[in-house]
Amino acid sequence: MQSNTLVKLTCAALLAVLLGSVFVVAKGIIVPIFFAAIMAYVIAHTANRLSKVPGLRWCPVWSLRLMTLVIFAIILVVFFGVIVSTGQELLARLPDYQANVETLVQETFSLLGRSGPVDWGQIYEATFGQLDVRAAVLSLLSSLTSAGGTLFLILIYAFFLLSERGRFVGKIYAAATTEAQAQKILAVVAEINNQIANYLGTKTSINLILGVMSYVILLVLGVDFALFWAILIALLNYIPYVGSMLGVALPVALSIAQFGSLQTTALVLASLLAAQLWVGNYLEPRLIGKQLNMSPLIILLSLSVFSALWGLAGAILAVPLTSIIAITLGAFDETRFVAVLLAETVEDS
Incomplete structure (x- = not known):
């Protein structure tokens, strides 16, 4: 028995x-x-919500999904327009x-009791070294532009995934x-x-609310590129724990240079x-609660693993993919113990 278990674990x-x-x-x-x-999930969920709106109940589900997909495409085009202009x-x-x-550095040195001109060149070399900010920004824009082609491919994949949903059940029965x-x-x-x-x-609805709130705050305070930062904050909030901190740090860092x-x-x-x-601490727990039932430690570990594999894309995909793995493992007796280890709470059976 023990040898079989060891072989399975190996x-x-x-x-x-x-x-x-x-x-x-x-x-x-x-x-x-x-x-x-992931996009197909969000589109299908949005279409199901739209089907409950009084004026849209008569619309076929496929038309609502297509309409949602088109809206997503328009949003992506607008987003990349904002990135380029920013x-x-x-x-x-x-x-x-x-x-x-x-x-600001000069004023800080004055407050610390040091008078006279500050050698900015020496401070720059001691802190940023040979970092070329302009080249870094241009490289980032080039990466984002190439990502536009990938997003277009994602939209095409999502369209075909949605079109295949109706035939999926028949294929499973035929293959089983x-x-x-x-x-x-x-x-x-x-x-x-x-x-x-x-x-x-x-989560998408919550991120939209957070993005709107952040946009209003940044706009009122006069921070440059408020729309860009608000979109970025909303996207980074898909990343557990780290995303929210990073979303705050970036516009705050810019505000130092701006003001x-x-x-x-x-x-x-x-x-x-x-x-x-x-x-x-208030909105997300009330709306999401314990939907995924995953241990915080497991979330952090999955975040580390998928980030190491795929970078930022892996960080965004970490929670949904880990949840899919946990559900799949929990469906079979041989691997159910792994799903139990991944869960935050376990119901007595």
Whole structure:
């Protein structure tokens, strides 16, 4: 018995290593497909919500999904337009930002009791070294532009995934050896669809609320590129724990260069943190609660693993993919113990 268990664990470990290698090598193929599946979940969830609106109840489900897909495409086009315009304007304002930082450093040294001119060149070399900010911004814009083609591919994948949903059940029955096996597979898929669609749909709504709140805060406080930062904050909030901190840090860092005032930067930081805390500690627990039932430690570990495999894309996909793995493992007696270890709470049976 013990030897069989050891063999199973060894095979599972080897399979995990093999899959990890495949995920790294085939990153360019696998990641767009996963993102397309996530987008298909969100689109299907949104279409189901729209079907309950009084004026849209008569519309076929496929038309609502197509309409939602078109809206997503328009949003992506607008988003990339905002990115390009923000990058161009940021490059134009870099000299002003540098001058503001120099003034702030001079004032800080004065408060510390040091008088006389500050050797900015020496400070720059000691802190930033040979970092070329302009080249870094241009490289980032180039990466984002190439990502536009990937997003277009994701939209195409999502369209075909949505069009295949109606024929999926028939394919499962045709592929399964017995009707019981087909029903078990469909039950697992239904649970995955239900949990992931509800989670992603609710999480997307929460992120939109956070994005709007952040936009209003940044606009009122006069922070440059308020729309861009608000969109980025909403997207980064898909990443558990780390995303919210990063979403606050970036616009706060820009505010230092823009205003050259620690008081104004502190106000920006406090306002954005207040929005994040309200969403994270009040709104999100009320709307999402324990939908996915995953241990916080497991979430952090999955975040580390998928980030190492796929970078930022892996960080965004970490929670949905880990949830899918947990649901699948929990459906079979041989692997149910792994799903139990991944869960935060376990119901007595």
